Amino acid sequence: MGSLLIKNATAILPMTGPDQILYNADLAIEGKEIKYVGNVPAEFQPDTVIDARGKVVMPGLVNCHNHAAMTLLRSYADDLPLMEWLQKKIWPIEAHLNSEDVYWGSLLACAEMVKSGTTLFADMYFEMGRVAEAAQVVGIRANLARGMIGFGPNAERAINESVELVECWHCKADGMVKVMLGPHAPYTCPPEYLERVMKLADDLKVGIHIHLAETKAEVEEIKEKYGTTPVKLMDQIGLFKGRQVLAAHCVHLTDEEMEILANHKVGIAHNPESNMKLASGVAPVPRLLELGAVVGLGTDGPSSNNNLDLMQEMRSAALLHKVFTMNPTVLPAYTALEMATVKGAQALGYDNLGQLQPGYLADIILIDLEKPHLYPRHDLIANLVYSATAADVDTVIVNGRVIMTERKLLFVDEKEVIERAEARTKELLARAASEK
Numbered sequence: 275m276g277s278l279l280i281k282n283a284t285a286i287l288p289m290t291g292p293d294q295i296l297y298n299a300d301l302a303i304e305g306k307e308i309k310y311v312g313n314v315p316a317e318f319q320p321d322t323v324i325d326a327r328g329k330v331v332m333p334g335l336v337n338c339h340n341h342a343a344m345t346l347l348r349s350y351a352d353d354l355p356l357m358e359w360l361q362k363k364i365w366p367i368e369a370h371l372n373s374e375d376v377y378w379g380s381l382l383a384c385a386e387m388v389k390s391g392t393t394l395f396a397d398m399y400f401e402m403g404r405v406a407e408a409a410q411v412v413g414i415r416a417n418l419a420r421g422m423i424g425f426g427p428n429a430e431r432a433i434n435e436s437v438e439l440v441e442c443w444h445c446k447a448d449g450m451v452k453v454m455l456g457p458h459a460p461y462t463c464p465p466e467y468l469e470r471v472m473k474l475a476d477d478l479k480v481g482i483h484i485h486l487a488e489t490k491a492e493v494e495e496i497k498e499k500y501g502t503t504p505v506k507l508m509d510q511i512g513l514f515k516g517r518q519v520l521a522a523h524c525v526h527l528t529d530e531e532m533e534i535l536a537n538h539k540v541g542i543a544h545n546p547e548s549n550m551k552l553a554s555g556v557a558p559v560p561r562l563l564e565l566g567a568v569v570g571l572g573t574d575g576p577s578s579n580n581n582l583d584l585m586q587e588m589r590s591a592a593l594l595h596k597v598f599t600m601n602p603t604v605l606p607a608y609t610a611l612e613m614a615t616v617k618g619a620q621a622l623g624y625d626n627l628g629q630l631q632p633g634y635l636a637d638i639i640l641i642d643l644e645k646p647h648l649y650p651r652h653d654l655i656a657n658l659v660y661s662a663t664a665a666d667v668d669t670v671i672v673n674g675r676v677i678m679t680e681r682k683l684l685f686v687d688e689k690e691v692i693e694r695a696e697a698r699t700k701e702l703l704a705r706a707a708s709e710k
């Protein structure tokens with residue numbers, strides 16, 4: 275394992291507190307971990323040196339909820355509510371997806387994510403071994419769950435494939451891939467199925483990734499079927515007890531439910547842009563944060579967002595909650611950055627990621643500040659959240675390895691990925707038309 279010195283950074287933002295910014299500082303990496311932050315002793319002899327003059331060095335961004343291969347379905351179905359979008363458009367075409375489609379769609383997603391500063395993503399989809407391969411090729415860290423629908427012909431298959439995914443990939447690829455179980459949602463997974471999934475998660479010692487309380491329609495359906503709300507139903511069956519749970523959306527919550535999620539330290543993936551686009555609602559994030567809940571940021575899939583850009587998602591989160599509460603002090607810029615880094619890492623169960631500290635995993639991005647829209651610099655944090663864009667991400671390091679430099683992906687041919695993903699999309703549509 276090599277060593278790397280990032281020197282002369284205009285600023286280092288360790289994400290250990292809003293006032294903790296180091297100016298004209300250095301950072302050293304040895305192997306996959308951060309060794310020094312701020313001052314690096316003269317005896318440290320790096321294999322590689324990166325000059326970060328004019329750049330800010332900060333933790334890589336964490337995308338807490340995605341369906342990466344849905345890049346192939348970007349702009350395929352828009353401007354619909356969730357259930358109509360899923361039932362009439364998405365599920366019918368997903369029935370024709372094959373493993374090659376998922377591989378190239380995921381490669382395209384990984385390229386897009388790295389180019390916008392993401393170093394770790396949580397994904398729930400099908401053919402997840404192929405998603406792991408794509409992540410490994412690009413060099414991005416991944417937290418993967420095989421999506422499980424708990425009724426119909428594929429319910430058993432989803433369980434078997436989840437076990438296989440854990441056996442093949444959990445903590446593999448130099449620790450860069452982790453696996454969770456992925457029961458899709460309370461409205462697609464009845465309690466008896468969820469109880470099997472919980473037992474399996476405990477036997478395999480992995481966490482659970484689920485969609486939860488996304489729409490009013492979901493809450494009404496669950497109330498009608500089970501006489502209680504989705505979060506309370508999950509609490510009653512013991513989902514949150516003694517295991518890592520990542521719950522995507524959590525839009526429609528009562529005060530009591532917010533306390534349940536906060537007290538159990540459930541990782542909440544807030545997806546403001548998907549929630550806006552599908553008109554699902556506005557998650558009560560400011561109140562959840564007041565209660566101490568662990569809230570990270572996600573894009574959701576590229577077919578409901580329609581991009582995988584966490585720089586935009588940070589800005590959207592900060593702006594949405596200000597206008598929704600009619601209070602500009604709500605969700606300040608630093609809080610949005612925390613959700614995209616350290617809180618996101620915690621939501622996925624990492625306690626050594628998302629901050630720049632000695633001993634932490636070296637997932638780091640360099641943002642080029644020498645741009646007209648990033649001057650003047652009254653407030654670096656405000657500039658990063660309100661003014662910076664994906665195109666300002668210059669260098670990306672994951673697990674101590676540089677995977678993008680000067681915006682060039684080092685381990686994948688971007689043009690080939692675009693061409694192959696486009697070809698898979700055309701084939702998918704043709705296959706769907708002929709199999710009708």
Ligand SMILES: CSC[C@H]1O[C@@H](n2cnc3c(O)ncnc32)[C@H](O)[C@@H]1O
Pocket residue numbers: 341356360364365368398399400420421422423458459485488548574575578
């Ligand atoms: C069973 S694999 C995952 C499954 O989830 C679908 N999906 C994509 N976005 C959403 C969303 O916002 N809510 C619920 N389900 C969603 C995806 O198309 C796959 O079928």
Ligand SMILES: [Zn+2]
Pocket residue numbers: 339340341485522574575
């Ligand atoms: Zn989703």
